[in-house]
Amino acid sequence: MDLSGNGRRAQRVTIRDVARDAGVSVAAVSKVLREAYGVSDALRAKVRDSMERLGYRPLAAARGMRGQTYTLGVTLSDIRNPFFTDLMAGINAALERTQYQPLVGISHSTSAIEAGLIESMMDRQMDGLILVAPHLTGAPLADLARRIPIVVVGQHQPNATEFDTVNNDDELGAELVVRHLAEQSFARIAMLSLAFDRAGSVEATVNGRRETGYRRAMAGLGLKQHINVVRAAQTLREIQTTARHMLEGPNRPEALFCWTDFVALEVISVATELGLSIPDDLAVVGYDNTFLCDLAQNDLTSVDQSGETLGLQCARLLIERIKGRGEAQHFMVKPRVVVRASSQKR
Amino acid sequence: MDLSGNGRRAQRVTIRDVARDAGVSVAAVSKVLREAYGVSDALRAKVRDSMERLGYRPLAAARGMRGQTYTLGVTLSDIRNPFFTDLMAGINAALERTQYQPLVGISHSTSAIEAGLIESMMDRQMDGLILVAPHLTGAPLADLARRIPIVVVGQHQPNATEFDTVNNDDELGAELVVRHLAEQSFARIAMLSLAFDRAGSVEATVNGRRETGYRRAMAGLGLKQHINVVRAAQTLREIQTTARHMLEGPNRPEALFCWTDFVALEVISVATELGLSIPDDLAVVGYDNTFLCDLAQNDLTSVDQSGETLGLQCARLLIERIKGRGEAQHFMVKPRVVVRASSQKR
DNA sequence: AGTGCTATGTGTATCGTTCTACATTTCCAT
């Protein structure tokens, strides 16, 4: 394709080559590329044709020097959680026919790595960031948002003015779960939540909201005396020992609401090992309605927050921000409970 | 930090600022940055100190114009498969203390998107690519490798000279499974594999190798007449209907070897729905030994190929290539069977 | 003192775009 006769290495086609081929200036080609103002149809057609014929692709690094890179960064704390898969599917779908390319960085749940990852994405001149359930919060997050367009998903900041947020109504989701369990005439309903890694983040975090919803619903239904929230860190080991402790203890709950599916599956595992049958000895409910809930060996009731929709919204909002929108938007979907065998008395 | 008195927007600290602060030339700072030859300890210390104090971070876009971006691209076909999580953990761990940053692109199992993604990563001047179980193969893959350093994991190309590969011995893994099942005195051992999306790729693909290993082991054990390979595409729906068909049919196998855990979990689900008990009515074995195998409700025998080790090797080999190694290296680990309840006669 | 080497440091062209400022042409109302 680009064997330039002499023995040299095949060079990349540049904007200059396109300009020469089309018989126009470099600036004109750049205008076509950016769909900028001041280009006639004739010129646009000529340039488009040359680009096509030469197989021209703009070099993101060079664009980044002065303008946009058309790259969006997504930070994930944990690819293990299949909910993030749905989210990514939505993001990818939304960007499919655009110039934007999403690239994912993985922070393995530690805030030090997350901070490094974000810096690293800024070094790479990303046009904007989608932060998925970030550790970063409060003022530092707002500071960051002043340096680069941001959409946060999985963290509640309804009053933030510097960035957008996308969430489902976690409080409502938890309430729906409790009401569903109460309807099945369970009363001793406990909750297995996530340990907080910093003080005062109950209001902002997903699991904090779910706890609030749980407490409120329990109180509303006159089950205040049964409120019982236990927290475990994000490791397999700790989830297992915590679950075992709850289920072996003297007052084992009738039903256990887990803050995310992943944890619910561990609970089912521990319960099975202890010889408990589900839902007769213990009802279990998760959150996120990931594809694992559907497997017959799990058959797990869960809350659907339609991750794909959330992903789509993230992408949409971020691009709007990049294009200049200044006011914050906070998107929230209504969750719904998907009932399966793990929570239905027979 | 960088409030430059006048009302202007906070500017990024550049290499020039560092040079001025340290009282040296821009070229000297660049040398320190790249750990290039010809820098005295004294100068290095001075420059490092200035960089630290000013909070300098090199801009990847600018570096990319002439040199490296210190960014490595990883293409994943499907984040749903938890095996890739382990792989990523290895890659991230290997790059932790280096300048390199891995960024992941997701191709959703379609080769068109994969091709676009790869181009897009080249546009972004990535220094090298780790292709995980790519669709791309044969001559086009070799062509690509001549344009950018590449390591391929999850595709067997032992004779490739243009790029490195990292794999486990899939043939051996399958053989070990068959031998294990035969030891448990199963004879009618079937295999559920993945449908091929192109002709002649049996030798290169992971599932193709596993099929070969399965056939060879069956033949070696005198079970030739029981060889039975069924293939299903990578969608939930098709896996389910295929599994159902196999298990409902007149000659249901005694044991079913699934090419990956994900499929094995679906099989357990379908079997459960059909009222079959595992392993009494049907033994099931998977591949990859992902964390889901450990859950008591699955308790799935699987083949461990230590994804984290593979990830480490990918990163190591790719950086070697980037630094100039020309000859290909092909890394292969030995897999081992992790026996759990799903395949043990009681 | 002269020669040749190595080690260290610098000046500056260069990478491929974007974008401002400006030149030219076209259009239209007077």
Next chain:
DNA sequence: ATGGAAATGTAGAACGATACACATAGCACT
């Protein structure tokens, strides 16, 4: 015709790093 605005196209200076080519200093050995 004429003037002025609008539309279209171009030249060329950035952007922030790298790396080549070169200058200089220090040192060992004639």
